[in-house]
Amino acid sequence: MSSPPATPPVLSLIHLPAELLSSIASYLDVCSLWNLLDTCTWCRYSLLASPTIWKQLEFNLDSHGLHAVYAALRRFRDDNGHGLRLRVEQISMNGTDDSMISPIVMMVKFPRMLRLSAKQRRFNTNLETDTKILQELIKRGSLQPGSLALRHLDIYHYYMDYEPHLDAYQRTLDRLCVDKVELDIRRCYDPPSTLEDQMDELQLDTTNHNDNNQQQPQQQQQQQQQQPQPQQQYCTRIISKTERCWACHTLLTRCWHCVSHCTQCKTKRLPPLANAHQHKQQRLEQQKLRLLETNMAMMDPDLKDEFSLFE
Template identity: 35%
Template sequence: MTEPTPLPFSPFATIPRELVIEIFLHLDILSLFSFLDTSRFHRRLLLSLPPIWRTVVFDSHVKMEMVDVYSTLRRFRDGNGLKKVVERVIMDGMDDPWSPNLIVLLVKFPNLYYLSATSRRRTTNLESDAWILNEMLSSGTIPAGSLSLRTLHVRHDYMDRDRLRPLVAVLEKLARERVQLDVRECGHVGCRQIVGVEKVECGGCGRVEGRCWKCVDACEGCKRRRFPPFIRNREVLELSKAVAVGEGKEGGEEEDAFSVFE
């Protein structure tokens, strides 16, 4: 009679729980569930550690299919206790047209207080989100004053004149506390251009400017020209071109990548 094969030994069986938590806090959510599925021991171990589930990270640098993303979200259930544990979701750069929008996350996780969905040019539509949230408020799907949300980051470098005020207005009705956004309207009278909350420093003299690049197209201190956010790394790109030329790459007169803005 053959003896049953013993379960494979896991090094995590001897590691202190504090260290296990520290290790798994660095994993994105798909990788975390992949490890959880490797054995019953790992499943019991990870489900017994609420701190590693409080922050859900979808890493845009990790290759993923949208079917896997939605499958992962379905694994957060009341039955396993994970749904109410989640407090923070980070999905920066996750710009697939089929990726979940912020409303999906707000409805899914009742205790979500921090949501970061930046650099999602194709999937961010503040006006549409505001309309849907108003409809959900009217129907009672999301009752007034029920959201735990306190911080919402939605900025991308191509954000122009997205209608911000309707979103702010509906969030004031839905959230228990005031929601801090990472975008605002330009401080210039009559301008509705969307800019970041943090004021921009001039790369030449360090002067701080709170108005958008359309209202103030040059630094008022050193007169250095200002550019849109999506080409704010001009110096880095020019340095890359200089390095490429220095390495002997062919090319006559270098074309100015920003001449379109002249």
């Protein structure tokens, strides 16, 4: 009588190498990371002793509710002896479009954070409100000028149009942080903001006009004097600094309202949301192509010859 097959041994987390456990933890959001720490004492001490996994945190409201996110934030305390709050350098809270959690919460909680990404928060990105809150925190003494290490802040979403409070928001951030904060948004084409810039632009236009008059014949000069001179078109719409053409991936410097076709490939431009959708479709097609090439490379040579008959 044959013996039953032996069951494979069940391995627990304590049998995993510490390096492998840290690698797994680096792919988890902050709530899942704390859940992993709570599984056993060995996981807790191994992960708390790893400084690398706490440098970059991700907050995801789709997988965990707002209550779980705030419970995870409360565990970053200074009185527990681990100093995790000061280890955080990068935070991603993209898509957390909830009024109960904002980039200001992260600024106050993690003063040594260098980069904060809070993109695609369409309904809760309000620069006017955030500017007033930050200025009020400065008045109360909750935040001191020059107390934050923040250098990069991403707040773009596809439906941004006009933002009259961008300059005040930028000045407030620069006052709070040690270095100048770089935003991922800018205006399409700003008019000169100072009298010096206006004089420089006027001098440049006068110089170009005089050079053209010296090179052109008298008849062309008379025709130009009869025609109205085009005025410089300014545009204060908000655009992303990293937006690229969906066809040739050229960096776009003007909004799609002002420049309707790509200056490099002459392809008709799309609105920001449709442009991002095209980029996503191209990435998916490239992934499918790479997967197909990998499967073909791993295929048996004899079987590959049989499939070549259908090509």
